[in-house]
């Protein structure tokens with residue numbers, strides 16, 4: 324297979340199931356987030372997300388890429404709820420999830436809560452990030468920038484070991500002639516979001532990408548459409564972010580949208596056709612425009 328069609332959306336922030344707050348939660352980050360959710364529940368609408376998912380399914384992509392913030396408070400109830408919702412998107416082998424800061428909001432208790440999503444993180448049940456999936460001409464290189472953060476912070480971090488493994492994976496997949504699609508929750512370009520929301524080791528990540536290259540980087544987190552470019556060895560690397568998949572049109576933030584990415588191998592390298600579809604006031608999704616990215620390799 325020399326081409327593939329992917330759907331990218333992000334930050335669904337699924338409406339949380341009812342939750343009892345214990346005494347220990349009373350002054351916790353989770354309790355404060357719960358209060359924040361009441362404010363945000365007008366922004367994130369389940370019917371908008373349902374319409375987006377229906378629109379994605381109507382386009383029958385070969386693979387779905389979801390760049391994090393499925394949950395709001397990282398509770399076990401939310402992980403289970405998200406798991407059921409993920410299962411409704413299609414076979415787990417056709418859906419890849421990169422976890423977000425909201426998916427790791429509090430310190431992990433016993434075990435790894437992300438284990439509930441293991442089938443969607445990569446093809447191996449366990450193992451360190453990046454998790455890699457090979458689909459047609461594409462290597463899906465799934466990073467995790469989700470780390471528990473201090474109060475009022477929404478930062479992410481990859482860590483030196485994950486970045487070193489990424490360098491190795493980028494080299495190997497390039498040698499195999501694959502299109503390297505890097506996924507993570509946090510934006511990568513300098514100044515894309517405030518320091519409070521930033522990837523703390525973005526500089527180190529950009530250094531590895533500048534040296535090893537990638538054909539495309541996808542992210543979420545900013546809850547807005549972002550088209551940025553970072554330095555690569557064969558020219559700039561495009562970096563695309565999408566708004567929240569549940570953001571209602573006419574609300575505070577940018578309305579929900581998703582991107583269809585049609586990736587094809589050519590004699591000169593690869594082409595990527597990006598088609599954006601966005602939520603309309605009448606509860607449907609409509610085309611917003613399309614453009615083509617070219618990536619040549621020297």
Ligand SMILES: [Fe+2]
Nearest residue numbers: 334392544546
């Ligand atoms: Fe988010």
Ligand SMILES: [Fe+2]
Nearest residue numbers: 392423424544
């Ligand atoms: Fe986020």
